[in-house]
Amino acid sequence: MVQVAITRPKPLNPWRKAPRQARAEATVDAICQATVQLLLRNGAAQLTTTRVAERAGVSVGTMYQYFPHKRALLRAMFERHIQTIAQSIELACERSRAQPLDDIAANLIAAFLEVIQSRPDESRAAYSLLAEPENAGWADVLFERTTVAVGRALATSVNATFDNTVDVAVAVTNALAGSARWLIERGLPPDVVRAQREQLTLMVSGYLRSAGQA
Known part of the structure; x- marks a missing residue:
């Protein structure tokens, strides 16, 4: 029997701070859902962290607790x-x-x-x-x-x-x-x-x- 030789890859890990509690996970979920909605509506070029924060109903400061910049948000x-x-x-x-x-x-x-x-x-x-x-x-x-x-x-x-x-x-x-x-x-x-x-x-x-x- 031939065994698979590929090793398990490392996760992408784009987070500044990973959510640990249920409330934090809910916040990150809202941010990611808002990102999806804005991507489909306007595309990545028009997406900004400010617009995502507004759509998700969180402050920009809260956004930056988890995502240091737009690219990290998209990757997450x-x-x-x-x-x-x-x-x-x-x-x-x-x-x-x-x-x-x-x-x-x-x-x-x-x-x-x-x-x-x-x-x-x-x-x-x-x-x-x-x-x-x-x-x-x-x-x-x-x-x-x-x-x-x-x-x-x-x-x-x-x-x-x-x-x-x-x-x-x-x-x-x-x-x-x-x-x-x-x-x-x-x-x-x-x-x-x-x-x-x-x-x-x-x-x-x-x-x-x-x-x-x-």
């Missing part, structure tokens, strides 16, 4: 979203250990698409940030965490083994990323998401069966 919003996706994928892959390839594929794709569909505004806002060249590497943590989780699930499959689990996991992760981009650009309509889920499951299942050795 992005990190919160990808953490949600990564945790959902990791949980689905953990539950898929020692299962057939078709079940691993179905569980993974369902978890991934359900997260981005359940948080459409966050998904669109996060994706919009990746259009900026300086933010291109922000999705690396999500990509690597997904690859690790998928590889570990595949390594325990009950009906196949792989010569190179990492390469297979990378290919699956790329398929998910491409599908997510296509869906987000179209506004994540429910009927299209459902159809894409079915087709993506067929595609990934077929690839895994082809790449694996029964």
Whole structure:
């Protein structure tokens, strides 16, 4: 059995001060929600920490307790979203250990698409940030965490083994990323998401069966 060689990446950690209490977490949540709303309305170029503070109903001083500048705010919003996706994928892959390839594929794709569909505004806002060249590497943590989780699930499959689990996991992760981009650009309509889920499951299942050795 081939083991996954990728190590777990470090978190982005854009915070000046991480929230520790429920009240602080609620404040940060309001700030991040306001950031999403303003990003979708006006774009990153027009977003300012002052406007976000006003939208969130907090003072600029409170904002600066957590985010020292605009870029840290945007990165924190992005990190919160990808953490949600990564945790959902990791949980689905953990539950898929020692299962057939078709079940691993179905569980993974369902978890991934359900997260981005359940948080459409966050998904669109996060994706919009990746259009900026300086933010291109922000999705690396999500990509690597997904690859690790998928590889570990595949390594325990009950009906196949792989010569190179990492390469297979990378290919699956790329398929998910491409599908997510296509869906987000179209506004994540429910009927299209459902159809894409079915087709993506067929595609990934077929690839895994082809790449694996029964």
